Amino acid sequence: MTAAPLSAGLARLRRARTRHRARASAALALAILAVAALTLSIGHTVTPPLDLLRALAGAEVPGTSFALHQLRLPRAVLSLLSGAAFGLGGAVFQTMLRNQLASPDIVGITSGAGAAAVAGIVLFSLSGAAVSLLAVGGGLGVALLIYLLAWRDGVAGTRLILVGIGMSAMLQSATLYILSKAPSWTLQEATRWLAGSVNGAQLGQALPLLAALAVFGTAIFLAARDLEALRLGDDMAAALGVRLGRVRLMAVLAATGLVAVATAMAGPVAFVAFLSGPVASRLLGPGRAPFAAAALTGALLVLAADFTGQVLLPSRYPVGVVTGLLGAPYLVYLVIRQNRRGTPT
Amino acid sequence: MTAAVLIAEHLVSGYAGRRVLAGLDLEIGRGRITAIVGANACGKSTLLRTMSRLIAPEAGQVLLDGRSVHRMPPRALARQLGVLPQSPSAPEGITVAELVGMGRHPHQGVLARWSRRDDEAVAAALEATGTAALAERGLDELSGGQRQRVWIAMALAQETGVLLLDEPTTYLDIAHQIEVLDLLTDLNRARATTIVMVLHDLNLAARYADRLVAMAAGRVQAAGPPAEVLTAAMVRTVFGLEARILDDPVSGRPMMLPYGRHHARPAEPAPAAGRAATGARAG
Numbered sequence: 001m002t003a004a005p006l007s008a009g010l011a012r013l014r015r016a017r018t019r020h021r022a023r024a025s026a027a028l029a030l031a032i033l034a035v036a037a038l039t040l041s042i043g044h045t046v047t048p049p050l051d052l053l054r055a056l057a058g059a060e061v062p063g064t065s066f067a068l069h070q071l072r073l074p075r076a077v078l079s080l081l082s083g084a085a086f087g088l089g090g091a092v093f094q095t096m097l098r099n100q101l102a103s104p105d106i107v108g109i110t111s112g113a114g115a116a117a118v119a120g121i122v123l124f125s126l127s128g129a130a131v132s133l134l135a136v137g138g139g140l141g142v143a144l145l146i147y148l149l150a151w152r153d154g155v156a157g158t159r160l161i162l163v164g165i166g167m168s169a170m171l172q173s174a175t176l177y178i179l180s181k182a183p184s185w186t187l188q189e190a191t192r193w194l195a196g197s198v199n200g201a202q203l204g205q206a207l208p209l210l211a212a213l214a215v216f217g218t219a220i221f222l223a224a225r226d227l228e229a230l231r232l233g234d235d236m237a238a239a240l241g242v243r244l245g246r247v248r249l250m251a252v253l254a255a256t257g258l259v260a261v262a263t264a265m266a267g268p269v270a271f272v273a274f275l276s277g278p279v280a281s282r283l284l285g286p287g288r289a290p291f292a293a294a295a296l297t298g299a300l301l302v303l304a305a306d307f308t309g310q311v312l313l314p315s316r317y318p319v320g321v322v323t324g325l326l327g328a329p330y331l332v333y334l335v336i337r338q339n340r341r342g343t344p345t
Numbered sequence: 346m347t348a349a350v351l352i353a354e355h356l357v358s359g360y361a362g363r364r365v366l367a368g369l370d371l372e373i374g375r376g377r378i379t380a381i382v383g384a385n386a387c388g389k390s391t392l393l394r395t396m397s398r399l400i401a402p403e404a405g406q407v408l409l410d411g412r413s414v415h416r417m418p419p420r421a422l423a424r425q426l427g428v429l430p431q432s433p434s435a436p437e438g439i440t441v442a443e444l445v446g447m448g449r450h451p452h453q454g455v456l457a458r459w460s461r462r463d464d465e466a467v468a469a470a471l472e473a474t475g476t477a478a479l480a481e482r483g484l485d486e487l488s489g490g491q492r493q494r495v496w497i498a499m500a501l502a503q504e505t506g507v508l509l510l511d512e513p514t515t516y517l518d519i520a521h522q523i524e525v526l527d528l529l530t531d532l533n534r535a536r537a538t539t540i541v542m543v544l545h546d547l548n549l550a551a552r553y554a555d556r557l558v559a560m561a562a563g564r565v566q567a568a569g570p571p572a573e574v575l576t577a578a579m580v581r582t583v584f585g586l587e588a589r590i591l592d593d594p595v596s597g598r599p600m601m602l603p604y605g606r607h608h609a610r611p612a613e614p615a616p617a618a619g620r621a622a623t624g625a626r627a628g
Contacts, residue, residue: 241421286437
C-alpha cells in the first residue's frame with residue numbers, strides 16, 4: 001500500500017468515527033428531550049401534549065400553567081443543568097487523572113461541599129444563597145487541599161484518589177457529627193439537602209448553574225485537546241507540548257467549580273459525576289474523551305432518575321436516592337475490576 | 346563529525362533534593378544514533394528527561410539548535426524534539442490510528458480542525474513502522490513488539506528531527522528488540538532523524554549506535570564510537586564488572602562477554618590477572 005490511499009483511508013475512518021460520535025450525541029439529546037417532555041407532562045395530573053405546548057408558549061391553560069411554571073419546569077431545568085455540570089466536571093477529573101475512580105464524588109469534593117453546607121444550615125441557621133456559597137467554598141477548599149496533599153513531584157493519580165477517599169471519609173463523619181447535634185428544625189432541611197434533591201426547585205437557581213456552565217465549560221472546551229493528550233500519561237503529554245501545571249490547575253478549578261455549584265443547587269446528587277463519563281465513553285467509543293457527551297449523559301441521568309423517583313416508584317424519593325442505587329453497583333464493579341487487573345483503567 | 350544538534354552544558358538535575366546529574370556535559374551529533382549506557386541509577390533516564398524538558402535542571406542548560414529547550418514554548422519544542430518515555434500508557438480501547446494521530450498534537454491549534462497534512466503524516470508514520478495493516482486494531486490487542494512500533498509511529502507522526510527514547514526495547518523478546526532497533530536505524534537513514542536512546546544491552550548498543558555514551562554517577566564517563574568506548578576498562582569502571590571484549594563476528598562492532606563468579610572455562614585465566622585488558626580495543 002502506498003501512502004496516498006492509506007491517508008485517504010485513514011481520513012474516511014476518522015470521518016466515520018466522527019459521524020458515529022455525532023449520532024450518539026444526537027441520540028442523547030433526543031433522549032433528554034423525551035424525558036423532559038415526560039417530566040413536564042406527568043405529575044399529580046397528566047397534561048396532554050397540546051396543553052403542555054400551549055402552556056410552555058405562555059398561554060394560560062387552567063390546571064396546567066401553575067403546575068408547569070411553578071413546579072415541573074423549574075424541576076426539569078434544575079435537573080438538566082445540575083446533571084450537565086456534574087457529568088462534565090466528573091469526566092474532566094476522570095480524564096485528567098486517567099482513572100474513573102477519580103471522580104469528584106469519590107475523592108471528597110462533593111463531601112466537602114456537603115459538609116460545609118450542613119455546617120451552615122445546622123450551626124449557623126443559614127439558608128438559600130448563603131448555603132450555596134458555603135457549598136461552593138467547601139468544594140473548592142477540599143479540592144485544593146487534596147491537590148496540595150497529593151503533590152509530590154507532580155500529582156499522581158492514585159495518590160490523589162487515596163488522599164481524596166480518606167478526605168471524603170473524614171468529611172462524611174464530620175457531617176454526621178454535625179447532624180447528630182442538630183436541632184430537629186434544621187435536621188430535616190439538612191438531610192433533605194444531603195440526599196440530593198430537586199424538590200422545591202426554582203427557576204432562579206438556573207442562573208448560577210448557567211453561568212458556571214458557560215464560564216467553566218468554555219475553559220474546559222479550550223483545554224480539551226490538552227486533556228486528551230493527558231490520557232497518554234503526564235510524560236507523554238509533556239512530550240507533545242502540553243503545559244502540564246497550567247492545564248491541570250485550570251481543569252481542577254473548572255471541574256471543581258462546576259461540581260461545587262451543582263452541589264450547591266441540587267445537593268450532592270450521588271454518583272452522577274462518577275457515572276456520566278464512563279457511560280458517555282461507552283456510547284461514543286474509546287477514541288476520545290467524552291466531555292460534551294458526559295454533560296448530556298449527566299443531564300439525562302438526573303432527569304430520568306428524578307422522573308423515576310417521582311412517578312415510577314411506589315413512593316416518592318429524592319433524585320439522589322435513585323442515582324445512588326444506580327451508581328453503587330457500578331462502583332463495586334469498577335473497584336473489583338481494577339483490583340483484578342492491578343492497574344487503573 | 347557533523348555539528349551537534351543537542352548540547353547539554355554543565356547540567357545539574359535530579360528529583361526533589363536528590364541530585365542525579367552532577368554537572369554533565371554532552372553533545373549529540375546531528376543525524377546520528379547515540380546510545381546512552383550505564384548502571385542502574387547512574388542518571389541515564391534523568392539525562393534523557395532533562396534533555397527533553399520533562400524535568401527542569403537546577404543548573405546548566407540544554408540547547409537544541411542553539412536554543413534553550415527549557416525556555417522554548419513547549420509546543421514549538423514538541424515540533425522539533427520527540428520523546429518516547431519508558432513504558433507509556435494508552436487509554437483503554439484506543440485504536441492504532443487514533444493513538445498515532447495523537448502525535449499530531451503539537452501541530453494543531455486549540456480550535457484547529459484535523460487537516461489533510463495530519464492524515465498524511467499519520468499514514469507515513471504507519472507505513473514507516475510497518476503498522477499500516479494494524480490501523481483499525483485496538484492497541485490492547487497487539488503484541489509487545491507491535492505495540493512498541495505503534496508508539497514509535499506516534500513519535501514519528503510528530504515529525505521531529507530529533508527523537509529521544511528511554512529504553513525502547515524493555516520487556517521485548519530478542520527478536521522484537523532487533524526489530525525495533527532495525528526500525529530506528531531505518532528511520533535514521535531514511536529521514537536523517539537524530540536518535541538518542543537509553544539502552545541496557547551493551548552489545549546491542551554497540552552494534553546499533555554510531556556513538557556510545559557511558560555514564561557513571563551522573564557524569565559522562567566515556568563518549569565516542571563504540572570501538573573506543575566499549576572497553577574492558579570502561580565496563581569495569583561503569584558497571585564494576587570484569588569482562589572480555591571481542592569483535593562481534595556478525596557486525597564487526599565490539600562485543601562484551603562478562604565474567605561472573607561461575608561458569609568460566611577452566612582454561613580461562615582469572616579475570617583479575619589483567620587478562621581482560623588484552624581484549625580491550627583501546628582507540
